[in-house]
Structure formats: C-alpha cells, structure tokens
Amino acid sequence: MQQPITRAAGPPGVVRGWLDAFAVVLAGLVAMAAVAALGLWLAGAGDLPEGGFPPVLAATMALAVGGSVQLDGGAGSFAAVDAGVTAMPLTVSLVGAVAMAEVFLRQLRFRAVAGGGELLGRIVRTVLLWVLALVLITVVAKHTFVVPLGGSLAQTIGSALGLTPEVGFHADGPTTIGIGLAWLLLVLAAAFAVSRRAPLPGALLRYQLAVRPPAFALWTVLLAYVVIGAVAGVITAIAHGNARQTLAVVLLVLPDLVWLAFGLGLGAQWHGRLEGAVGLPIPKALSSVLRAPNGREATIDLGTLADHDARSWWLLPVAAVLLLAAAFLAAQRSPRTVRLWQHAVRFALATAVTVLLVGLWTRIDADYGLSVLGVGLGQGGLADLLGTVLGGNNPLTGFGSGSLRLRPALWTAVPLAAGWGLLTGALGALLAARVRHRGELTEGGG
Structure with missing residues (x-):
C-alpha cells in the first residue's frame, strides 16, 4: 500500500x-x-x-x-x-x-x-x-x-x-x-x-497606470545622475591620484552632489553659507559661492556657480536631455489610450515631487563652536592660544567655530520643476506616439 x-x-x-x-x-x-x-x-x-x-x-x-x-x-x-x-x-x-x-x-x-x-x-x-x-x-x-x-x-x-x-x-x-x-x-x-x-490591493489597481510610468521614469533619472557621477568620480580618482578621498566621497555622499546638480540644472536655487572649516566634501565652485563676504547668505544657482566654473552651464542641457528621455520612457510604458495632456500633467506632478524630495534630502546643517567660560570664540582667537600653551595634540588647537548651511528654495523649485515636467511630458508623449507602447501587440499578433 x-x-x-x-x-x-x-x-x-x-x-x-x-x-x-x-x-x-x-x-x-x-x-x-x-x-x-x-x-x-x-x-x-x-x-x-x-x-x-x-x-x-x-x-x-x-x-x-x-x-x-x-x-x-x-x-x-x-x-x-x-x-x-x-x-x-x-x-x-x-x-x-x-x-x-x-x-x-x-x-x-x-x-x-x-x-x-x-x-x-x-x-x-x-x-x-x-x-x-x-x-x-x-x-x-x-x-x-x-x-x-x-x-x-x-x-x-x-x-x-x-x-x-x-x-x-x-x-x-x-x-x-x-x-x-x-x-x-x-x-x-x-x-x-x-x-x-x-x-x-484591488482598490488601488486603477491608479497604477497613472503613477507607475512617470515614477519609474524619474527614478531612472536619479539613478542616471548617480551613474554619471560615479563614472566621473572614478576618472577623477585615476587622473588626480587622490583615489581614497574621491572614492570615499562616492561611497558616502555622491547622490548629495549629483542630485543637487539635477535641481540646479532645472533652474532651482539653494541658499546657504559656509564659515570656518567644516570637514564635509564640497566642490570648489560650490564652496566659493557659499563663502559670501561678511558671512552673508549666498544664493546657489547656475549663474553664481558659472562665475567660478563656466562648466556649470552644462548642468542645464544634461538635465533637459535626461528629463526628456524620462518623459519619453514614461509615455512608452503607458497605454496608447492615455492622452497627451494626461502624460504632461502626470509627468509634471512626478517631477515636482522628485525635486521636492531632492531638496529635502540635500539640506545640510552642520556647525561647531568652542566656548571658554561661556565666551564664544572665533577662528584664530583664544582657542589657538590655549592650543599653543597646552601642546600640539590638544584638540583646542585651531578649534574656533564654523558652520555650513544649505537649504533649497522649495517655493520656487517645485513649481519650476512642474513646468519642466509639463513641457517635457508633452514632448515625450509626442515622440512616443510613433513607437510601440509596452503591452501592445503588433498587427501579426506578436
């Protein structure tokens, strides 16, 4: 049995x-x-x-x-x-x-x-x-x-x-x-x-065609910036011989820099200030802009960056091309029954949300200060004197004060991103009108 x-x-x-x-x-x-x-x-x-x-x-x-x-x-x-x-x-x-x-x-x-x-x-x-x-x-x-x-x-x-x-x-x-x-x-x-x-869940299935194509397309844009930045980092490490420092930046804060570049390429602005010496990796052009005279708050945009490095203007066409490619991808992944204005609106919303998140993620607040008997010290003050007296290994040596602030102007960045999304979403839908959309069958059924 x-x-x-x-x-x-x-x-x-x-x-x-x-x-x-x-x-x-x-x-x-x-x-x-x-x-x-x-x-x-x-x-x-x-x-x-x-x-x-x-x-x-x-x-x-x-x-x-x-x-x-x-x-x-x-x-x-x-x-x-x-x-x-x-x-x-x-x-x-x-x-x-x-x-x-x-x-x-x-x-x-x-x-x-x-x-x-x-x-x-x-x-x-x-x-x-x-x-x-x-x-x-x-x-x-x-x-x-x-x-x-x-x-x-x-x-x-x-x-x-x-x-x-x-x-x-x-x-x-x-x-x-x-x-x-x-x-x-x-x-x-x-x-x-x-x-x-x-x-x-069944109740959410009707929203997936409106959300997923533009969301996936914008996610691809963010990943593309990371890949471009990683390649640039490796080339920099090989060319300039500072491999450890460059690779450390890549492994820790690469998206902070390249996603900031994405927002700036769309015309968004960040405001900030850099005083003293803060041990955070900051590109030279950005550092120069942030060190405004008399500790004033600086505005970071394509114009101010280009004053220190003319190559910053390349951020504009790179952002435009990648965003247009993403809009085409979103339209190609959507059913052909979706109208052009729907593509444009959905892509505009997705771009606005993406830039909002990028702005929140790239905020920086870093500061330090030394006070002696309740009296604040600046760079080169009594802290250096104490350091000289107590010995070179004393942590007070050269320890004054410093701060780094970097905050996005979201009230202009988000509407600006929506405008970019509306334009590129419409153009991407027009370009995708002549190609086969995902899920479509050819006339022969294949």
Whole structure:
C-alpha cells in the first residue's frame, strides 16, 4: 500500500511573517553598514582610537535615515564644544533603500494582487523591527574621545586646571527614530510606486497606470545622475591620484552632489553659507559661492556657480536631455489610450515631487563652536592660544567655530520643476506616439 506523501512543514504563518520582516530590516542594515564602513575606512576613520570606528559607523547610518548627530565635549568645566550635524550621506541611504525594497517586494512575487490586510500586516511588522533597529543604532552611535594634552608638563598643568580634553558625539534619539520611521515608509511607498510587478490591493489597481510610468521614469533619472557621477568620480580618482578621498566621497555622499546638480540644472536655487572649516566634501565652485563676504547668505544657482566654473552651464542641457528621455520612457510604458495632456500633467506632478524630495534630502546643517567660560570664540582667537600653551595634540588647537548651511528654495523649485515636467511630458508623449507602447501587440499578433 502506497504511503501518503508528507511535506516538510514550514514556519507557521505568524512566524514566517516576522522572519520576512526581519529579512527586510537585516538587508537594509547590512547594505548600509557595508557601504558606510568602506567609505569611512577610505576617508581614514579606520585609524580612530579607543574603538571609535563602530560608533562612527552607527552615527553615519543614523544620518543616512534622516537623523542628526550632536557633538559635545571640551576641557572639563573650562571649555565646551557645542556642535551638531544634520546631513544625509545619500549613497548609504540609497543602497539601504534599494536593498530593503528589493527584499520586501521579492517576498510578494508571483502574484498580481495582494490583500490590503496582508500588506498592512507586512508593513507593520517591518516597521516594528525597524524601530527596534533604530533604537540600537542610537545606542551604539555614542562615543567620547579623550585627547592627550601633550608633554608631561602640559599634563600636569591640565590636571591642576581641570582640563581633560574630550570630544564626543551622540545620535539624537527622537530625531533619528522619528525621521528614520518616516524614511522607511517613504521607501516602501516609492517601491510600490516604481515597481511594475509589485502587487497592489484591488482598490488601488486603477491608479497604477497613472503613477507607475512617470515614477519609474524619474527614478531612472536619479539613478542616471548617480551613474554619471560615479563614472566621473572614478576618472577623477585615476587622473588626480587622490583615489581614497574621491572614492570615499562616492561611497558616502555622491547622490548629495549629483542630485543637487539635477535641481540646479532645472533652474532651482539653494541658499546657504559656509564659515570656518567644516570637514564635509564640497566642490570648489560650490564652496566659493557659499563663502559670501561678511558671512552673508549666498544664493546657489547656475549663474553664481558659472562665475567660478563656466562648466556649470552644462548642468542645464544634461538635465533637459535626461528629463526628456524620462518623459519619453514614461509615455512608452503607458497605454496608447492615455492622452497627451494626461502624460504632461502626470509627468509634471512626478517631477515636482522628485525635486521636492531632492531638496529635502540635500539640506545640510552642520556647525561647531568652542566656548571658554561661556565666551564664544572665533577662528584664530583664544582657542589657538590655549592650543599653543597646552601642546600640539590638544584638540583646542585651531578649534574656533564654523558652520555650513544649505537649504533649497522649495517655493520656487517645485513649481519650476512642474513646468519642466509639463513641457517635457508633452514632448515625450509626442515622440512616443510613433513607437510601440509596452503591452501592445503588433498587427501579426506578436
């Protein structure tokens, strides 16, 4: 008598759901940690003393999801450091977002429609594990470096005066967890908006043809800028011989620079100011514009950049060509029954949303300052004198104040992007009218 065939029992449904969510979170953490670690190592962070590399890595990951890092320290009760950094290393963000989206969507493959309850359950489980991961990141992203004063005499004097130079940092918990949670929800929403194969609840199926073609096209534009920037970075590393520094920029902040270039190419403006010496990678032309006389706020656009580097004008035709190509791609992926004005409006909305996100992602607030007995110090003031007296290894040497601000003028950038999208969307639809659209059959049925 034939024995019945038994199948190995898999994990129960609830356990499987939590394992799937864990896989999504783990994929994002591993991807971000790998890219950030390599970039930081190339930047020289591997030589940090006192086990400082893991906390710095965690702080970089906190910044990558929109968190902020506060710097503190000083020399006992005599001097204090007051600083903070809010700037997203977007290469780390991008890699983590792609990894999480890919794993999340792969778990839903082989189906055309997904139930709303199932999707909600998957999202809730992923969110809960992601919040736990963010809590762990903020706990690890905390460290204090004790810097020796120099010779024995300096050590004796420093001990007598209560000068124990320390420089530390910590991730701001509420900001990192709150914005990091919003970051994950945005990643998942973008994944469903961009991917043609992502299953949706039945109630949302009617919107996919209006959203997905332009969303995918604009996502392609952002990726194209990253690829162009990466190629330029590799060429620069080979030609100028500063491979470690250049590759560190590529692995940490490449999208910050190239997506800023995309917005500027469309005519958008950013406002900012650079004072002192802030250890962040900034192109020479941008740095020159930001260092406005008398600490005034500078306007960054194609004109002001071209005053320092005429090649900046190339940002305009590059943006126009890539946006037109994206509009053509969006129209080609849409049914032929979609009217020209519908293409134009949908592409305009997608372009406006893209530039809005680029503006929010490229905001930078970084500042530091040293105060002695409550008196703020500028560059070249009493801090340098203390550094000379206490020894060359004293962290107060050359430590004055500095700040970097970079903020988009969204109230003009977003309408301007919508105008570009409207124009290129219409032109792209006209160009795509003579080509075969996705899903169409030829006259022979093939």
